[in-house]
Amino acid sequence: MGIQDAIAELQAVLGEALTRSKSELEQHGRSESHFPLTPPDAVVYPRSTQDVAELVRICARHSCPVIGFGAGTSLEAQTQAVQGGVAVNFRDMRRILQINAADMDVTVQPGVTREELNEELRATGLFFPVDPGANASLGGMASTRASGTTAVRYGTMRDNVLALEVVTASGEVIRTGSRARKSSAGYDLTHLFVGAEGTLGLITELTLRLHGQPEAVSSAVCAFDTVPDAVNAVIDAVQIGLPVARIELMDTDSVIAVNAYSNSDLPLKPHLLLEFHGSESAVAEQAETFGELARDHGGLGFDWATRAEDRKALWAMRHNAYYAILQLRPGARAIVTDICVPISALADAIDETRADLAQSGLTGPILGHVGDGNFHAILLIDESDGDEVRRAQEASHRMVQRAFRLGGTCTGEHGIGIGKLGYMEEEHGHTAWTMMGNIKQALDPDNIMNPGKLVPPRN
Missing domain, CATH: 3.30.70.2190 (Alpha-Beta Plaits)
Incomplete structure (x- = not known):
């Protein structure tokens, strides 16, 4: 049993919804950052929760990795198939299922993008505020706990997801949360999956908080x-x-x-x-x-x-x-950094980073969502220049250490993936990071859900 057996069974069940086209595999093996091409073995385009549940059950039987895929920004390589397997692209699950204008919430499938949702909401006087810049899919935004330009006022995905439907690693379908604005009923499973980067299950439906369009x-x-x-x-x-x-x-x-x-x-x-x-x-x-x-x-x-x-x-x-920054140096790739610090430490963090980049001889324009202490440096590199790549990686590392020293985090919105996996124990401590691994073990004992990301590697 293995990946190829899983793909053969998936092909028989899903037919044209599965592809092994080289171009599509490569498309699903890239990120918008500097990580090397790492394609999956196949790509599946499910059309329903039932499709997702069936494909996960098949993959579970064959111990085949399953990687959720939205718009594919993946700045820390969250969607790259580092252990092979099947990429699950939610392109064909993009229906807006229910708009509850009176209660200011909406239920959508994961492939719906934030721009599509807001276009549909225009006539209601409501909007969905989380804006990471890219026209990202809402499932991907929840999986990475995205934020963006409006987080300073409206919060991040953590604050705007009310409930989820999730296909677990065993292929079961569960619902977490409700449309109520608060609950004290047990563990907060909704927010366990928000930010889990697909390592615990695949989100197949989201209920989101809406806000009134400003006058x-x-x-x-x-x-x-x-x-x-x-x-x-x-x-x-x-x-x-x-x-x-x-x-x-x-x-x-x-x-x-x-x-x-x-x-x-x-x-x-x-x-x-x-x-x-x-x-x-x-x-x-x-x-x-x-x-x-x-x-x-x-x-x-x-x-x-x-x-x-x-x-x-x-x-x-x-x-x-x-x-625009990439065009400063045509042909360059970018190491896209992302740290967040307490607002009182922001000036020091940016000033020290700018001085560090200048001393390192690197091109690294800085921009960011500074209202909540979050900023980025876009480090432009020639991938063929080993010394420059090394200097950029070292500068990125020093940014993270600077964030820790100032009471911050290694990522405010891009997530962990594999790019910042090495900082998890330092940020959270050995016991807390191990606990994350234990949760993953309990919910995904065969380690098929986006393996190699976020939690401690299994022996």
Whole structure:
């Protein structure tokens, strides 16, 4: 028994829903980061929960690894088949099952993307706020506990998932949670699966919290002379409880990149990109208050955008920043870092990281969701230059150590996968990380669900 036996049985049951096309295998073996191509042995496109349950039961009988696949961003190689097996792509499970406008929740299949959901919700006066930048699938966002530009106001996937339907490692279908806004009934299984990166089961249905579309929205861009000036303005805003909906940082190198990519003309200085949600009067008051804080730290050149098309262009520029940065060095790959620290330590974390990258001779534009202490450095590397790769990996390692020293975490939103597996014991301690492994052992005794990720390797 083994992977090939599982694939043969899956082919007989699922027919054209299974493919071994080289191009599709390669598509499912890549991430948007620096990890090498690691394709699965087959790709399956289920159409229902029943399909998923059947394919998992088949794989369980043959001890064949099962890897869930959404949009495939996978910045820490979460979706790569490091032990071979079958990738389960939820492309054909993308129905919006039930919108409960009165209760402000929605139930969807995992392949639905956040943009598809919000398009469907437009007429209801509601929206789903979690915005990681990419048009990610909601199942993938839950599996990695994604956050993004709006987390500072609306929280992360952890805060916005109410209930799940999950296919377990034995092929059983379970439901966790309910549509109620709170419960004290037993273990919180919903949030055990949120962030588990597919190592405990496959999410086949999600019930999500919705929010009211704000009456008024205003966005702004503000330049600063230095990154610490910008960050200290953010810290002041957070500490006084200013309800900013988005507050994003781009350093000067990031601005150079987005200017070239988006044909914009931002001054070559660090910038904050902001958005305020609320009533007309509340938005005006919030913007005025932040303007005063920014001026205290040398902020200048506020450019306000209240028209929807102008706001859309502004945030498209920010969301495309990663691709813009790649174009600074055509042909380069990126080691995409992601750390999060307490807000009071943010200025030190960014300033030390910038100095470290300069001393290391690396190109590493910095941007991030600074309202909740989360930032990234996009380290551009020539994969054929071993010395440069080594220096970038060492700089990324020092970023994580810096986060730990400042009371933070090795990842605020990208997750663990295999890229940050080596930091789990240091962050959580031996006993806690072992406990995670014990949970995995209990729920997936044959280790078929996305093996090699997140928890201690099995002997």
